[in-house]
Amino acid sequence: MKILISNDDGYQAPGIVALYEALQDVAEVEVVAPEHNNSAKSNALTLHSPLYVHRATNGFRYVNGTPADCVHIALTGLLGYRPDLVVSGINNGANMGDDTIYSGTVGAAMEGYLFGIPAIALSQTEKGWKHLDAAAARARELVQQMLVQNMVGRQPWLLNVNIPCLPLHELKPAKVCRLGRRHAAEPVITQTSPRGETMYWIGAAGPVLDESEGTDFHATAQGHVSITPLKVDLADHDKLGYWAQSIAQLSVKAAA
Numbered sequence: 001m002k003i004l005i006s007n008d009d010g011y012q013a014p015g016i017v018a019l020y021e022a023l024q025d026v027a028e029v030e031v032v033a034p035e036h037n038n039s040a041k042s043n044a045l046t047l048h049s050p051l052y053v054h055r056a057t058n059g060f061r062y063v064n065g066t067p068a069d070c071v072h073i074a075l076t077g078l079l080g081y082r083p084d085l086v087v088s089g090i091n092n093g094a095n096m097g098d099d100t101i102y103s104g105t106v107g108a109a110m111e112g113y114l115f116g117i118p119a120i121a122l123s124q125t126e127k128g129w130k131h132l133d134a135a136a137a138r139a140r141e142l143v144q145q146m147l148v149q150n151m152v153g154r155q156p157w158l159l160n161v162n163i164p165c166l167p168l169h170e171l172k173p174a175k176v177c178r179l180g181r182r183h184a185a186e187p188v189i190t191q192t193s194p195r196g197e198t199m200y201w202i203g204a205a206g207p208v209l210d211e212s213e214g215t216d217f218h219a220t221a222q223g224h225v226s227i228t229p230l231k232v233d234l235a236d237h238d239k240l241g242y243w244a245q246s247i248a249q250l251s252v253k254a255a256a
């Protein structure tokens with residue numbers, strides 16, 4: 001059993017260290033992670049500048065690129081073998097609802113999935129690494145259960161997992177959930193630079209819009225670990241027929 005670990009908080013983040021320590025005796029574990037924090041980089045790949053790989057004193061390898069870069073180069077030549085599982089995290093803060101679109105944590109896991117490898121994105125619901133030991137223990141349990149049930153090494157799948165920041169004995173059983181929704185982000189923040197130029201900072205994430213029962217927001221608020229299976233297909237299958245008819249009508253009008 002071989003596991004590739006990455007993240008978006010950087011190779012020195014407490015979350016990835018805790019994850020490595022939790023899994024190192026479960027399987028052969030390799031860490032390839034960004035040199036610096038790469039939150040909200042989603043699936044971005046670096047195509048117009050070179051990437052460099054260095055090895056830290058603890059054995060972790062780090063890359064001057066995005067989370068997806070790390071997994072991509074690991075799987076296409078750096079490792080020299082194909083891991084059985086890709087695990088990304090543990091992230092410093094939630095990746096629920098719309099967050100998954102922007103998340104570098106999810107992006108790293110998704111890169112493994114795109115290469116046909118089962119992958120898990122792991123996050124804590126709050127920033128600050130509170131009760132990180134409990135989150136790491138739950139991550140270990142999840143991976144072990146999947147090994148026992150022979151869910152690793154077969155068809156690829158992608159799971160987004162969010163763990164409440166609670167002591168281990170207070171964490172409730174995992175629930176499989178759909179993604180919730182957030183309101184639009186807060187307004188952009190503007191400042192003036194020392195040179196008199198206007199600077200823009202992306203605003204904070206919007207408040208929760210849909211936290212109804214069955215969502216990841218609802219499950220974690222109740223103390224459950226949320227597990228959401230994700231897919232990459234962005235096609236709106238329900239509207240294919242509608243758009244086929246609409247485009248056909250536009251084509252007829254254009255011909256007339």
